[in-house]
Amino acid sequence: MGKQEYISEIERAVQILDRISQDRGVPKNIRRAATEAIDALRDESQSYGVRASKAISILNDIINDINMPFPTRSQILLTVGILERIRD
Numbered sequence: 001m002g003k004q005e006y007i008s009e010i011e012r013a014v015q016i017l018d019r020i021s022q023d024r025g026v027p028k029n030i031r032r033a034a035t036e037a038i039d040a041l042r043d044e045s046q047s048y049g050v051r052a053s054k055a056i057s058i059l060n061d062i063i064n065d066i067n068m069p070f071p072t073r074s075q076i077l078l079t080v081g082i083l084e085r086i087r088d
Contacts, residue, residue, distance in 0.1 A: 001086070006048040009082050010041050010048065010051065010052070010086070013079045013082045014038050014041055016079045016082075017035075017038050020034040020072055020076070021034040021035045021038065023072070025069060026072050029062065029065070030068055033058050037055040037058045041054075041083075048088065049088030052084070052086035055083055056080055063076055063077070
C-alpha cells in the first residue's frame with residue numbers, strides 16, 4: 001500500500017467511527033472511544049502505522065462491552081479490519 005491508499009483507508013475508518021460517535025443509541029463510553037480513535041487517526045505527528053495501531057488499541061478495549069449494540073460491534077470490527085492493513 002502507498003501513502004495515498006493509507007490516507008484513503010484512514011478516512012474510511014474515520015467516517016465509520018464518526019457515525020458511531022454521533023449515534024445517540026450507542027452508549028456514551030463507546031462513543032467516547034470512537035472519538036478517541038478518530039483523534040489518534042488524525043494525529044499527523046505520528047506515522048500511519050502508529051496512528052492505526054493506537055486506534056486499534058482503543059477499539060479493542062471496548063469491543064467486548066456487553067452494552068454495545070450488535071450493529072455497532074460489526075462496524076467497529078470492520079474498522080479494525082481496515083486499520084490492520086496499514087503498516088509502516
